[in-house]
Amino acid sequence: xxxxxxxxxxxxxxxxxxxxxxxxxxxxxxxxxxxxxxxxxxxxxxxxxxxxxxxxxxxxxxxxxxxxxxxxxxxxxxxxxxxxxxxxxxxxxxxxxxxxxxxxxxxxxxxxxxxxxxxxxxxxxxxxxxxxxxxxxxxxxxxxxxxxxxxxxxxxxxxxxxxxxxxxxxxxxxxxxxxxxxxxxxxxxxxxxxxxxxxxxxxxxxxxxxxxxxxxxxxxxxxxxxxxxxxxxxxxxxxxxxxxxxxxxxxxxxxxxxxxxxxxxxxxxxxxxxxxxxxxxxxxxxxxxxxxxxxxxxxxxxxxxxxxxxxxxxxxxxxxxxxxxxxxxxxxxxxxxxxxxxxxxxxxxxxxxxxxxxxxxxxxxxxxxxxxxxxxxxxxxxxxxxxxxxxxxxxxxxxx
Numbered sequence: 001x002x003x004x005x006x007x008x009x010x011x012x013x014x015x016x017x018x019x020x021x022x023x024x025x026x027x028x029x030x031x032x033x034x035x036x037x038x039x040x041x042x043x044x045x046x047x048x049x050x051x052x053x054x055x056x057x058x059x060x061x062x063x064x065x066x067x068x069x070x071x072x073x074x075x076x077x078x079x080x081x082x083x084x085x086x087x088x089x090x091x092x093x094x095x096x097x098x099x100x101x102x103x104x105x106x107x108x109x110x111x112x113x114x115x116x117x118x119x120x121x122x123x124x125x126x127x128x129x130x131x132x133x134x135x136x137x138x139x140x141x142x143x144x145x146x147x148x149x150x151x152x153x154x155x156x157x158x159x160x161x162x163x164x165x166x167x168x169x170x171x172x173x174x175x176x177x178x179x180x181x182x183x184x185x186x187x188x189x190x191x192x193x194x195x196x197x198x199x200x201x202x203x204x205x206x207x208x209x210x211x212x213x214x215x216x217x218x219x220x221x222x223x224x225x226x227x228x229x230x231x232x233x234x235x236x237x238x239x240x241x242x243x244x245x246x247x248x249x250x251x252x253x254x255x256x257x258x259x260x261x262x263x264x265x266x267x268x269x270x271x272x273x274x275x276x277x278x279x280x281x282x283x284x285x286x287x288x289x290x291x292x293x294x295x296x297x298x299x300x301x302x303x304x305x306x307x308x309x310x311x312x313x314x315x316x317x318x319x320x321x322x323x324x325x326x327x328x329x330x331x332x333x334x335x336x337x338x339x340x341x342x343x344x345x346x347x348x349x350x351x352x353x354x355x356x357x358x359x360x361x362x363x364x365x366x367x368x369x370x371x372x373x374x375x376x377x378x379x380x381x382x383x384x385x386x387x388x389x390x391x392x393x394x395x396x397x398x399x400x
Contacts, residue, residue, distance in 0.1 A: 006068070011040065011057040012075045013266070019053040021045040028066050029053070036064055039074065039263055059326065062247060062263040063109050065191040073109065076266065078380050084111060085384045087264075089280075090272035091243045093236070109192060112262055116187045117197040119240045120204035123180055127207045131177050132231040135168040176234050177212035179221055181205065183241040185214040186248050192262055219246035267326035270357055274324045274378055275308055277388050283396070287313050294346050306343045318349040319399055324378075325354060331362035332375050344371045351398060355391070357381075374398060 009024075011017050032042050032055075039062075043054035057074045061083070064072045076083050084105070088094055105111040126132075139150070141164045150164040184205040187193065193201060205214075222242035227235050247264050275290040282288060289309045296302040308322035321344045325336055332354050344352040352373045354364070359377040366373055378391040 006071050008071050008073050010073045010075055011055055013057050013059060013077045016054055016056045021051050024053050031066055059266050060263050061108060061266060064261040082380055082384055086269055086273040089276040090269055092239045113193045113197050116193055117200055120201040122237055123204040123208055131172045131211045133170055133172045134174055135170050138169050139166045172211040173213060176231055177208060178215045179217050179241050181208045181212045181214035182217050183244050187244055270326040271307060271324045274355060281392060285313050287311050304343060304346060309347060318347045320351045320353055321347055321349050322353050322355055325356055328358045331360055332364050337373055341368050341371050
């Protein structure tokens with residue numbers, strides 16, 4: 001898909017947009033409704049909508065390629081610079097030396113393409129130095145002896161002239177490189193990139209494809225990996241891969257081509273951003289656990305995944321249970337309150353805090369049983385660093 005020749009429908013978070021009956025082909029509605037109803041609420045032309053299409057973005061941002069001539073851009077309510085800053089924290093991209101140029105991007109699609117080219121250039125650079133290799137344990141039936149013979153197999157079948165051997169192979173076809181190959185493969189078929197970056201992306205993919213198979217990986221494969229002095233520079237590469245793999249939606253066919261949408265769940269992004277910002281800025285003596293799984297009951301068949309828990313480092317005692325909510329209500333909902341109280345109870349913690357991206361008209365500061373429940377704002381419509389400092393200051397005051 002050539003993005004420069006594509007008509008793009010722009011939708012802003014939660015703002016309904018109306019289009020004439022003939023502005024959107026009915027076949028496009030057949031793609032949107034079953035595949036992207038969680039991202040875009042769609043009302044087909046009817047008496048209810050005055051025979052117009054009604055499309056409303058549902059808290060997601062990104063780009064959905066619908067055909068070779070039409071795509072939907074889901075725009076954030078926050079300024080683009082702030083969105084880029086949130087992504088920078090959430091996906092640990094601060095170590096990459098390209099942020100000034102990224103902030104000059106005028107759209108999320110441009111941002112995607114810029115990061116894709118950065119990844120491709122860094123893969124090419126690593127290829128010039130040599131892709132990381134390591135020894136893998138292998139076992140196979142060979143026409144010759146290599147490594148250690150499988151004596152049990154030999155004694156069972158002494159007439160078999162092809163011995164089974166266990167050996168180590170020094171190879172570059174390993175997960176570290178396979179993740180890079182798969183990510184470049186996904187980017188190349190996404191339809192998001194133009195001729196400004198595609199030749200570089202294809203060159204990088206061809207380069208690494210000769211050393212590692214592009215096996216399918218999810219974004220989780222990029223998290224919690226171990227690095228050493230020989231592959232330390234893979235850490236930012238895998239951070240970029242996580243960004244692309246986490247936001248590649250389900251594929252669909254456009255003509256004879258497979259397209260991959262780029263979609264960011266703002267609720268998930270806000271949750272990751274708050275966690276990563278706190279990880280960098282928490283004072284000494286406090287440690288944080290994100291997405292902590294807590295089993296319930298003796299059998300442990302039920303469990304909670306708690307957004308954030310802050311602990312005293314010396315005693316391992318929980319100080320706060322935090323739950324981030326990407327919504328802007330006048331006051332916290334009873335569901336939000338009940339959820340964070342349950343989290344606090346299961347952690348035996350008396351301080352529960354709901355975090356919102358804007359200041360609430362009616363903030364909560366109440367005691368429920370033995371749990372003190374409050375709401376705080378980590379705003380994202382202004383300077384993110386100042387907002388984070390104000391939030392952290394307000395949070396720490398609660399423990400005094």
